[in-house]
Amino acid sequence: MEEYDYEELVKATENYSPKRLVGKGSHGSVYKGTVKDNKLVAIKKPTYSSEVVHDNSKLDNEIRVLLSLRENPHVINLLGTSHDSANNKKLLVMELMPNGSLHDLLHVCTTPPTWPKRVEIAIRVARAVQFLHEGKPLVIHRDIKSANILFDSNWNAKLADFGLAVLQSDDQVSQLPAGTIGYLDPCYTTPSKLSTKNDVFSFGVVLLEIISGRKAIDMCRTPASIVDWAVPLIGELRVHEICDTRIALLPTYMEATMRRMLCIAARCVSSNEELRPSIGEITRVIENHGVVQRVRFPIWMSFLRSVILMRRQRKLARRWQARCATQQGEVHTHISTSGKLLLKEVLAEQYI
Numbered sequence: 001m002e003e004y005d006y007e008e009l010v011k012a013t014e015n016y017s018p019k020r021l022v023g024k025g026s027h028g029s030v031y032k033g034t035v036k037d038n039k040l041v042a043i044k045k046p047t048y049s050s051e052v053v054h055d056n057s058k059l060d061n062e063i064r065v066l067l068s069l070r071e072n073p074h075v076i077n078l079l080g081t082s083h084d085s086a087n088n089k090k091l092l093v094m095e096l097m098p099n100g101s102l103h104d105l106l107h108v109c110t111t112p113p114t115w116p117k118r119v120e121i122a123i124r125v126a127r128a129v130q131f132l133h134e135g136k137p138l139v140i141h142r143d144i145k146s147a148n149i150l151f152d153s154n155w156n157a158k159l160a161d162f163g164l165a166v167l168q169s170d171d172q173v174s175q176l177p178a179g180t181i182g183y184l185d186p187c188y189t190t191p192s193k194l195s196t197k198n199d200v201f202s203f204g205v206v207l208l209e210i211i212s213g214r215k216a217i218d219m220c221r222t223p224a225s226i227v228d229w230a231v232p233l234i235g236e237l238r239v240h241e242i243c244d245t246r247i248a249l250l251p252t253y254m255e256a257t258m259r260r261m262l263c264i265a266a267r268c269v270s271s272n273e274e275l276r277p278s279i280g281e282i283t284r285v286i287e288n289h290g291v292v293q294r295v296r297f298p299i300w301m302s303f304l305r306s307v308i309l310m311r312r313q314r315k316l317a318r319r320w321q322a323r324c325a326t327q328q329g330e331v332h333t334h335i336s337t338s339g340k341l342l343l344k345e346v347l348a349e350q351y352i
């Protein structure tokens, strides 16, 4: 991790120019900056409510938690920090995620993600949370939401914003419940209720959001909460009514995947914490049943397969023909029809 010169970073953002702004949260703004070796990075500047006393607590916490983590492909990478000690101002430097957030992809973009892309995003976020919950030290993120899932230049999703995260070793009594409405676990009402199950609840909300394309809270709909809307529908297995209607109808080969993902999401948002699965179980379910890509064969392979299947079908037909010839005169036509049917069935099984 690098310690950057504060003035150098201010210059890299062209003095926090609006054209360099890539995102704004409730506690800070993130700017795109060019540092040494022409490297593009994201620079996070806290919002200081007072000109005199600068509250760096959320940024300090984010730096502390990110420093305690090993590098992981599903979690935002901390590159460095900077401190203007004369004015007690701090900056955080991290990898730039140039393709925006999952929130924007689902609710702002005009081209919503495809079904396989949605499954891939769900797997990546689940792996990120699993890394936090099963790692040493154990980390509870406390602010899992679509706005904190960002895309790198290859459209790989990564979990960001560790400002509210808590380490297992922290004094948990002093941690007042925190998070974002719509994603916040309703059971998390006192510091003593802090647990990994709080993140599991928020992950469940994100999973429902990914599948339905609905916002966690949408005041224009009844019920406004995605959980209140989706859970009864999942109970009745009305999968197609939950799936995002802005894109092509859910293909048959993905129906089972979506059903399983919705069932696990319903368990994640259960009001009974005991019924919620661990992130390990969630990751296993989504990975094992997530058909990320329909298997496609190259044209030459498809042709070869057709020839082999055709030959096999002819051989089969000849054998039947020989066996039945003595019994029926009209058998030839019948066999060739059933042979074609057989071929179609085999092909259907291989490709669907």
Ligand SMILES: Nc1ncnc2c1ncn2[C@@H]1O[C@H](COP(=O)(O)OP(=O)(O)OP(=O)(O)O)[C@@H](O)[C@H]1O
Pocket: 022, 023, 024, 025, 026, 027, 028, 029, 030, 042, 076, 094, 095, 096, 097, 098, 100, 101, 143, 147, 148, 150, 160, 161, 162, 163
């Ligand atoms: N590394 C990054 N690369 C590109 N954009 C980023 C990066 N980190 C954050 N952003 C953008 O900046 C926004 C605000 O960042 P962040 O969520 O970390 O701030 P915050 O003040 O902690 O937000 P919150 O309101 O959730 O507390 C994000 O929603 C995202 O759009």
